[in-house]
Amino acid sequence: MMTKHEAIIQYIESLDVGTKISVRQIAKDLEVSEGTAYRAIKEAEVQGLVSSIERVGTVRIERKRKENFERLTFAELLKIVDGQVLGGRNGLHKSLNKFFIGAMQLDAMLRYIEPGSLLIVGNRYQAHKLALQHGTAVLITGGFDTSDEVKQLADQLSLPIISCGYDTFTVASMINRAIYDQLIKKEIMTVEDILVPSEQVTTLRPTQTVEDWQKLVQESKHIRFPVIDEENRLVGIVTSRDMVGAQIDTPIHRVMTKQPITITPQTSVASASHVMLWEGIEMLPIVDSNKVMLGIVTRQDLLKAQQFIQRQPQKGETFVNLIMSGFEEEESDGCICFKGKVTPQMTNPYGNLSIGICTTLLTEAARRYLRYAKRCDMVPEDVFIYFIKPIQIDATIHICTNILEMSRKFAKLEVVIKNDGKIMGKAILTAQLLQR
Incomplete structure (x- = not known):
């Protein structure tokens, strides 16, 4: 038998995308207590069925699929650019497929305008109106306003028109950064x-x-x-x-x-x-x-x-990926090592390899060694690092891993970092193994 909680979730799923939801209304329609309705709405939010939008309320949204995770909703865009809604507030739950900068004549702009897109432009009222008429939302940069006619049109079409104080280049960079961050999250399976x-x-x-x-x-x-x-x-x-x-x-x-x-x-x-x-x-x-x-x-x-x-394609680069991108794999004395150069971004203010980066290099070298040599991954538990000598900028370093002990579930590893054949640092690492 279906519980009241499950019945509310099912009811929310049956609502059209964009429908406003309130605790009191659901409690009244389904004849349940407001506490039960509130808990069900919160779970629906966790499941991605609804979203709470500032100054709008709780709205039924389309559940994001993993393959489309790089798409942003206009509500998320509003938070990213710290903007304000001038019109079309009811369309904030919609997703944007692409964005383009309106630094062109109106006739040329028509080639890029299409439904589900976002136009980034300054105080050009005719461009705002043209975009809305063709199903495109508008982001006005520089903190400018728009005409009452455009605002009314945005409300009629439920297409957001947003204003923010940043310039066009900064806004485009912020949106790209947000999409890139979500691509990285897409790779991290939960x-x-x-x-x-x-x-x-x-x-x-x-x-x-x-x-x-x-x-x-x-x-x-x-x-x-x-x-x-x-x-x-x-x-x-x-x-x-x-x-x-x-x-x-x-x-x-x-x-x-x-x-x-x-x-x-x-x-x-x-x-x-x-x-x-x-x-x-x-x-x-x-x-x-x-x-x-x-x-x-x-x-x-x-x-x-x-x-x-392990079979997922690489979509974005994390901080660790960026660090390890300059290191190549090579075989030395029968074991797999990593060779690379200390770049300026990896140093501390004194021109030496920073402690944090060195720790990352040693840990990631051990992880990749286990992946390539033993076909397993690891979760580090204890890491003891000994810094023997400072490593200067532009130095070429070799990082080698040796297995000290290994069972089906645990491993103890020794990771050594060398420069010109001299040991500069060493780590003893204990980890749990995850079989691939």
Whole structure:
């Protein structure tokens, strides 16, 4: 039987994109308490079904798909440029597909104007009007305003027209930076991408009995089940270990493990794997801020995700990628090493390799060595670094990794950084292994 919480979520999903949502209205329409409606709306926000927009309220939005994550909504753009809405406030939930700068005549501008785009321009009223008439939103730079006619047109078409105090070049750079950051986030797989949703998970109620658990084991061939209350909140987990010595009529709430370890949808796959390995568990429930269960993830799900991550194409460069981009792989004395040059960006104010960059180099060299040589990844636990001599700017360095100890789950590594054959620093690193 569907709970009130699930019914509200289903109702929100059925609403048209752009529909305004309020706690009081949902409570009235579905005949539930305002507290129940509020918790359901918050979960819908976590799931990407609604968004709270300043001075507008909570609005039903289109759930972002992972492959289109680099697209921005106009509401997100509003926050990025610290702007104000002059008109078309009801269209802030829409996504922009591309943007272009209107530094051209109106006739030439027509080639670039298309629905779902954004025109970045100054105080050119005719350009504002032309863009709106062709389904394009407008971002006015320099803090300028627009005419009342344009504002009314924006409201009629639900196309945002936004004004900000930055110049055109700065605004374009800020938007590019935001898109680039989201491309990097797109690569970082989270449990949200692989979770088994709650509606597909077999669960138990606290009032059910051990006999009910036994029936579920026979039907599903699983031994671990989340325990949820009427509001779909996670209250415990039961496994075969909890059932040892229990009578068949014993209520689940007496034998279940209370306050189980949980994660959020935004937890990375690597972090979830570390928790699962460290705690020695086979299943992790995924909950929102109100402890409402959104789904589960198992050890098998995480292992498959780790393998998929390695096959993902590179879309953006993180700080570590930028540092390691100047290093090439080579073989020395039978082991894999990395060779590169100390660039000005990697130094401290005294012209030597900075401690933070050196730590990053040593750790990342160990990680890449394990990936190439042992086909596994790692989660560092302890790193002991010994800085012997300073490394100057423009110095060519070699970073080599040796395995001191290694088991199925753990490894102890020695990473040495050299310059002109002399040892400049050394790290002893202990890590948990994640098989690929």
